[in-house]
Amino acid sequence: MTLYLDNAATTPVRPEVLEAMASYLTRFFGNPSSHHEVGEAAASALDDARARVARVLGMRAGDVVFTSGGTESNNAAIKGLVLGSGKRHLVTTAIEHESVLASADYLARLHAVDLTHVPVDAAGVLDPQTLAAVLRDDTALVSIGYANNETGTIQDAAALAAVAHERGVPLHLDAVQAAGWLPLAGLGADAITVAGHKIGAPKGTGILAVRGRLPFEPLLHGGGQERGRRSGTPDVAGAVAIARALELADAERVDEAARVSALRDAFIARVLALVPGARLTGHPTRRLPGTASFVFPGTNGETVLLELERRGIVSSSGSACAAGSDEASHVLLALGVAPDDARTAVRFTLPHGLTASLDPVADAVAEAVSAVGSRG
Numbered sequence: 001m002t003l004y005l006d007n008a009a010t011t012p013v014r015p016e017v018l019e020a021m022a023s024y025l026t027r028f029f030g031n032p033s034s035h036h037e038v039g040e041a042a043a044s045a046l047d048d049a050r051a052r053v054a055r056v057l058g059m060r061a062g063d064v065v066f067t068s069g070g071t072e073s074n075n076a077a078i079k080g081l082v083l084g085s086g087k088r089h090l091v092t093t094a095i096e097h098e099s100v101l102a103s104a105d106y107l108a109r110l111h112a113v114d115l116t117h118v119p120v121d122a123a124g125v126l127d128p129q130t131l132a133a134v135l136r137d138d139t140a141l142v143s144i145g146y147a148n149n150e151t152g153t154i155q156d157a158a159a160l161a162a163v164a165h166e167r168g169v170p171l172h173l174d175a176v177q178a179a180g181w182l183p184l185a186g187l188g189a190d191a192i193t194v195a196g197h198k199i200g201a202p203k204g205t206g207i208l209a210v211r212g213r214l215p216f217e218p219l220l221h222g223g224g225q226e227r228g229r230r231s232g233t234p235d236v237a238g239a240v241a242i243a244r245a246l247e248l249a250d251a252e253r254v255d256e257a258a259r260v261s262a263l264r265d266a267f268i269a270r271v272l273a274l275v276p277g278a279r280l281t282g283h284p285t286r287r288l289p290g291t292a293s294f295v296f297p298g299t300n301g302e303t304v305l306l307e308l309e310r311r312g313i314v315s316s317s318g319s320a321c322a323a324g325s326d327e328a329s330h331v332l333l334a335l336g337v338a339p340d341d342a343r344t345a346v347r348f349t350l351p352h353g354l355t356a357s358l359d360p361v362a363d364a365v366a367e368a369v370s371a372v373g374s375r376g
């Protein structure tokens, strides 16, 4: 049997979520824009899903836009809020997901936006004062990952929002990895990205919540659905699914975080004790409960992953986008990890609901690293 420890890449659809969405694919199949009872049934499910999402995010129902996932939400947030503002300066960090970095780069190339990558420390933490120092009168937006997808390092989102607001700048939080593990409401974020497939909803579902008062230029133009912020017939079943998944994850969050982080800490300690030269990447304590990320200097990350898979454990080198490539992770390089060491990265991301000790996994990691080392 395979033990799946790559939950930051994606998760299976939860049975409760599948059950909640199923009838909106078949029986209540209407187009929510239609003015008849079939359409109205779909529209009321969509409204209900929007209200549920808004509660978890601490936003208004009208702020919530359903999207196709994290990539779309990040593109829409960054392009939409910067272009809508009429201002020309965008701030992010070098450790963001590619969907943030590439959206920012697009604005710099084609819209003459001035881009600042504000530095993080060696653990991947952005100091609010460092952020404050780069903000300007013409700063349109700050876009920051709440928790990093490769290391799990968590930012002090509320402090970053406070610093941005002091200068009248809105904060967009990419909460794709944080959702289900960390609180999303009450942080002061002006825009929040969530991806359904990381929290037990299907792939192709996402949320972008943007506070209503902010000028926003949509990515998709057309029939004006989603209050004009995302045209196209909404995926009602997908909206029902992501709303249910987010609500469930949020309700379970505190218990899950306590149990899973204890298992993770024991796992990290055992790996560091058993594997000579192994180092944890990211922050030792301010990290997502489910993330344990290492470098194993002197090995090759991809080969260690293959050795682990032979032992029934599936994990990854970091971001799924970079998986299989030999390139060193841009995140680890930005943290000051040497390129040769960065190429030895292995990330384990644990599921909600985990109860079993990961000692056997740590033992398998030690065997896998030693098998690669003795060959190399």
Ligand SMILES: Cc1ncc(COP(=O)(O)O)c(C=O)c1O
Residues within 6 Å of the ligand: 008, 009, 068, 069, 070, 071, 072, 074, 097, 099, 145, 147, 148, 149, 174, 176, 177, 195, 196, 197, 206, 320
């Ligand atoms: C932090 C972060 N942002 C955005 C994304 C993109 O989300 P999606 O896969 O839904 O496009 C990911 C996916 O791994 C991610 O980890």
